[in-house]
Amino acid sequence: MEESPDAVLIRRAMAEVTPVADKVTSYFYALLFVRHPDLRSLFPPAMDTQRDRLLRALLTAAEHIDNTDVLVDYLQNLGRGHRKYGTRAEHYPAVGECLIGALSKYAAAVWDEEMEAAWIRTYTTISQIMIDAAAADELRAPAWWYAEIVTHDLRTPDVAVVTVRPDQPYPFLAGQYTSLETPWWPRIWRHYSFAAAPRSDGLLSFHVKAVPAGWVSNALVHRARPGDIVRLGPPAGSMTVDHTTDSGLLCLGGGTGIAPIKALVEDVAEHGERRPVEVFYGARTDHDLYDIDTMLRLQQSHPWLSVRAIIDQQAHQQLPDAVRAYGPWNEYDAYLSGPPGMIRSGVDALRDIGIPSERIRHDSVEELVAAGS
Numbered sequence: 001m002e003e004s005p006d007a008v009l010i011r012r013a014m015a016e017v018t019p020v021a022d023k024v025t026s027y028f029y030a031l032l033f034v035r036h037p038d039l040r041s042l043f044p045p046a047m048d049t050q051r052d053r054l055l056r057a058l059l060t061a062a063e064h065i066d067n068t069d070v071l072v073d074y075l076q077n078l079g080r081g082h083r084k085y086g087t088r089a090e091h092y093p094a095v096g097e098c099l100i101g102a103l104s105k106y107a108a109a110v111w112d113e114e115m116e117a118a119w120i121r122t123y124t125t126i127s128q129i130m131i132d133a134a135a136a137d138e139l140r141a142p143a144w145w146y147a148e149i150v151t152h153d154l155r156t157p158d159v160a161v162v163t164v165r166p167d168q169p170y171p172f173l174a175g176q177y178t179s180l181e182t183p184w185w186p187r188i189w190r191h192y193s194f195a196a197a198p199r200s201d202g203l204l205s206f207h208v209k210a211v212p213a214g215w216v217s218n219a220l221v222h223r224a225r226p227g228d229i230v231r232l233g234p235p236a237g238s239m240t241v242d243h244t245t246d247s248g249l250l251c252l253g254g255g256t257g258i259a260p261i262k263a264l265v266e267d268v269a270e271h272g273e274r275r276p277v278e279v280f281y282g283a284r285t286d287h288d289l290y291d292i293d294t295m296l297r298l299q300q301s302h303p304w305l306s307v308r309a310i311i312d313q314q315a316h317q318q319l320p321d322a323v324r325a326y327g328p329w330n331e332y333d334a335y336l337s338g339p340p341g342m343i344r345s346g347v348d349a350l351r352d353i354g355i356p357s358e359r360i361r362h363d364s365v366e367e368l369v370a371a372g373s
């Protein structure tokens with residue numbers, strides 16, 4: 001693809017600032033909070049763990065300014081997702097001014113008027129898409145939902161299945177995820193996939209693994225009890241079933257990554273289709289296969305479903321390698337969910353065996369890395 005003149009300038013600045021990304025980040029937030037102290041309360045009290053999320057999102061968008069379709073989708077999502085932080089249209093110029101302040105300082109060697117104009121145009125485009133998406137969303141959905149924990153089921157010493165009842169209807173699709181904030185860590189949001197297709201009673205459930213230094217996940221697993229109230233952001237993610245085809249589904253779920261896969265299976269079942277669904281459920285040890293009973297029950301009720309457990313220790317191989325031993329998979333759409341390393345090597349393995357990229361679906365690995373606590 002031919003790069004636009006603005007994209008060339010954006011990339012030139014990015015190449016300058018990438019090696020000093022930490023400094024740019026600190027300076028950006030320092031500028032923002034000194035010049036606009038009223039914006040401080042929109043961010044978490046402790047900024048160390050996720051302080052560069054906003055900046056990272058903006059820079060990712062700027063780098064993809066020529067890739068309109070992907071960009072618009074990404075930014076609309078980001079704009080809608082920012083409503084839960086209390087972001088308003090008038091905050092965007094303040095952020096833009098500090099972004100450009102930080103970039104011009106750390107890309108000073110290449111910065112000139114032309115480059116500044118390119119960043120202003122790019123930032124204006126980015127923020128307008130986010131502002132418009134947020135405004136459209138305001139007409140049809142709340143900025144966030146309160147949800148009460150109704151059951152908390154500790155399946156292993158560090159994995160809990162948590163079911164919540166939202167205060168208002170929560171529309172979403174099987175395979176999507178939400179963001180969740182606990183009362184113990186205000187303004188710290190983490191992503192969790194829905195572990196079931198939409199239910200008639202409106203309840204939502206999540207599989208949460210307490211990870212080292214994971215504030216939110218540890219609180220949800222070890223501290224949360226029925227009656228506690230969490231907040232949910234809007235649904236997001238495009239790892240959903242395409243009901244316009246009847247091709248088979250090849251699903252790889254690693255660890256708690258089995259959660260959205262279970263939702264996809266339920267979705268296929270509810271649509272009454274008899275398309276083959278092949279689930280590979282990976283875990284490090286058999287103790288980690290905390291949801292195998294549910295998956296085997298689903299297999300018993302649905303002849304089109306096959307579930308295979310792949311345990312690292314027994315198979316002496318990781319999940320993606322195990323999938324190669326079966327197949328052929330060229331008639332299948334692939335869905336991957338699990339740790340970022342599994343998704344990366346899984347995508348490689350599936351491409352290797354001939355599944356085209358456009359038939360491989362998974363959540364963004366960047367988001368998972370950010371969500372990994």
Ligand SMILES: NC(=O)C1=CN([C@@H]2O[C@H](COP(=O)(O)OP(=O)(O)OC[C@H]3O[C@@H](n4cnc5c(N)ncnc54)[C@H](O)[C@@H]3O)[C@@H](O)[C@H]2O)C=CC1
Pocket residue numbers: 177192193209253254255256257258259260281282283284288310312317318319320336337338339340341342343345346362363368371372
């Ligand atoms: N929508 C999604 O993609 C979801 C992702 N997750 C993510 O899944 C992860 C679950 O963590 P755990 O249960 O601790 O998983 P885990 O670390 O115990 O691994 C689970 C499975 O993934 C495989 N695996 C792990 N690293 C691999 C690598 N580098 N290459 C190939 N295979 C690999 C293992 O063989 C194992 O079968 C978390 O990072 C969580 O954020 C969880 C829910 C939904």
